[in-house]
Amino acid sequence: MSKLVGFSIAALFVLVVANGPPAQEQQTFKSAWTATPVSGEGQPRGYVQFQDYCAACHGEGQDKPGTLALGAKYKGAEPAMLEKRTDLTPQLIKLYVRNGITVMPFFRKTEISDADLGAIAAYLTRNNKPQ
Numbered sequence: 001m002s003k004l005v006g007f008s009i010a011a012l013f014v015l016v017v018a019n020g021p022p023a024q025e026q027q028t029f030k031s032a033w034t035a036t037p038v039s040g041e042g043q044p045r046g047y048v049q050f051q052d053y054c055a056a057c058h059g060e061g062q063d064k065p066g067t068l069a070l071g072a073k074y075k076g077a078e079p080a081m082l083e084k085r086t087d088l089t090p091q092l093i094k095l096y097v098r099n100g101i102t103v104m105p106f107f108r109k110t111e112i113s114d115a116d117l118g119a120i121a122a123y124l125t126r127n128n129k130p131q
Contacts (some may be wrong), residue, residue, distance in 0.1 A: 046123025049116045050083070058082045066104065086128050090121035
């Protein structure tokens with residue numbers, strides 16, 4: 001088993017076991033991935049949920065497998081960090097989260113609620129140009 005697949009399985013296990021049911025609108029959250037609380041004060045809708053569920057793989061840094069994979073895939077044509085993208089749609093984000101893609105696992109509604117997923121989609125599409 002590759003290290004990336006092993007990490008994905010371990011990360012999913014930690015998310016399910018350690019996190020429990022997510023709260024709907026949290027102002028401060030101590031993520032299962034980090035030892036420091038995440039404050040949503042002054043941040044756009046979905047910031048806290050993104051930090052909680054997504055940033056461990058899709059955040060900034062050389063140790064983030066999702067960011068590294070997208071960087072390798074797009075080779076600079078698109079930003080590797082999801083937070084900097086302007087081409088994502090809420091439907092596409094929800095499709096990838098619910099169904100997974102390549103080594104990214106899928107997440108059930110019991111793991112990421114529809115409300116939290118909607119907030120994440122709103123956060124990741126906040127910089128999109130109006131159509």
